[in-house]
Amino acid sequence: KSMKEAEVLYWKLSAASKRLPDEVYTSVIHSKVIAEQDLALFHALGKTPAGLAESVRNKEPLTPKQYKKMVDDGIAIPTERMKEVFLPELYASINYTLGRCFFYLKDKYTEDMAAKDRLIKSIQHAYYVSVQIKKHAGVSVLHKYLAEANALL
Numbered sequence: 001k002s003m004k005e006a007e008v009l010y011w012k013l014s015a016a017s018k019r020l021p022d023e024v025y026t027s028v029i030h031s032k033v034i035a036e037q038d039l040a041l042f043h044a045l046g047k048t049p050a051g052l053a054e055s056v057r058n059k060e061p062l063t064p065k066q067y068k069k070m071v072d073d074g075i076a077i078p079t080e081r082m083k084e085v086f087l088p089e090l091y092a093s094i095n096y097t098l099g100r101c102f103f104y105l106k107d108k109y110t111e112d113m114a115a116k117d118r119l120i121k122s123i124q125h126a127y128y129v130s131v132q133i134k135k136h137a138g139v140s141v142l143h144k145y146l147a148e149a150n151a152l153l
Contacts, residue, residue, distance in 0.1 A: 006128035010088050010136060017087035025079050025086070032062050047073040077139060084137045092129040096143040099123030123147050 034042075039056045042048040049069035055062070062070075070076035077085075099122035130144035 003128050003131065006125065007132050010129060010132035013087040013091055014084050018083045025082055029067050030061055030064065033059055034062065042075060047075050081137065081139065085133050085139050088129055088133050089141050092126040092141060092143045095122045096126035096146060099126065123150060
């Protein structure tokens with residue numbers, strides 16, 4: 001798949017993402033449990049919402065107030081921006097994960113070169129879609145950097 005195909009796919013997925021009901025995004029945001037590592041980063045940046053440390057210790061999801069503070073401080077994206085990138089990022093994540101099967105099941109793919117190539121192309125496609133997310137929505141996604149780190153581009 002090419003960068004041009006990824007761009008077409010980005011626009012289709014983004015349009016579909018915007019049509020999802022608001023409840024999808026509310027549910028995603030308010031079921032998010034912040035990891036200890038993220039909390040440490042927020043502390044280092046001086047951008048820890050009130051009560052977040054306790055929520056992390058208790059493994060409780062974000063509150064609406066905490067999420068709003070994170071958006072205001074620039075450490076989370078607003079819901080409207082999330083609507084643009086939710087399905088494209090999910091698609092990139094699935095393709096990246098599929099491609100990682102090559103690394104976890106290397107022995108299986110030593111003989112089947114066509115299957116190996118398909119898995120590697122999945123990681124490349126995840127990268128291409130991630131590039132389009134950054135280009136059109138201004139949001140950097142982890143899968144772009146992971147694909148680069150795998151040196152499969």
